Amino acid sequence: MDFMNLLKSVEALLYEVVSWLVFYPLTLWRCLRHPLRMMEEVQSELAQPPQEQFADGLSPPIFLFLTIVIAHGIDLGFSSKTVALGGIFADPRNLLIFRAVSFSLLPLLLAVQAVRAPGQRLTRTSLRPPFYSQCLIAAPFILSLDLAMTAGHGRSETAFWLGCAIFLGGLVWYLAVLTEWFAIDRATRRHWAFGRALLSVLVGALVLLGVLLLVALSLGLARLD
Template sequence: MDFMNLLKSVEALLYELVSWLVFYPITLWRCIRRPLAMFDYAQRELTGPPENQFADALSPPIFLFLSIALAHMIDIGLTPNQDTPIGLLADTRNLLVFRATAFSLLPMILAVQAVRQKNQPLTRATLRPAFYGHCFLAAPFVLSVDLALTTGHLATEATYWVGTLIFLAGLIWYQTTLTGWFVTHRGVGRVRAFARAALHILLGTIAMFLLILLAVAPQVIAAWKEIP
């Protein structure tokens, strides 16, 4: 009986993994093409039974994580000889989890703001809908940033410009998407929405930078202590 249960678990896991190959590009295309509709889709899906949620797309956190994992694998494949991070981040699995956590700060900051602006208590239940929705909005931008960094690691003039174009395209898309979100869901004017979107991207960048500093600080301090 235990062996049959194990087989059923393997069957379910294999199906889930293979289904990602189908639904990841579908979800990515839908997010790029109609990001605000995907935000609303995430809100609606969370109101249904858990077993029926996101039946025709990936769950937003999984979608965001797979976007980061895909960019990470492309980075390793194209630039295998780049410098290895130090300390805790030297392990590939730790580095992937760290990148996922860092980039998840973008949707999390907006989710916390959304809960506060609705005067709701900050709980897992109230935070989840906004976080899930913003994972859909952040994933294409995160993918563009990672791909731009990977292209830059190739260290040629042509790839530098390609990386810059990829980053600018992702940044413009995310800025435009967030501006539309603030207009639609917060009812503010377009100029104010543009400013708030830019501020959010700036705050998210600062938060990620601080997280990186916290991750590498112990190793940097240890290295300084070893200097005679």
């Protein structure tokens, strides 16, 4: 009986992983073409039974995590040399988890802002829909950022400018989507919406930079010990 349950678990896991090969590019394409529509559909998807949620795509947190995994794999494949890290980051799996959590801070900050702005109570239930929505549009931007850094590892001038073009393309797309979202969600003018979008990205970048500095400092102190 236990063996049959194990086989069913393996069957479900294998199907889920293989289905990502189909639904990941579909979800990415839909996010790029209709980001606001995808964000609006999150609330209705979460209202359905768990087994029926996101039936024609990926759950936004899984979509974001898979994006980071793909970017991490590309970075490892194209980097000519890797940086030796100590402590818990000596294990590549821990490094991947750290990257996933760090890059999730940006959608988390925007989700908290979305809940607190209209005066709602911040709970796990109220935070989930905006966090899921922000994960959807953060994934393409994070992918462009990671691909830009990967291209920056190249020593040629072409690789440098290619990385700049990828980053700027992703940033412009992300700011445009956030501007539209702020304009609709807060019923504000576009120039104010753009300012809020730009400020949110800058704050997220500063928080991420702060986390990286703290980690670098802790690793440096650990090596001194």
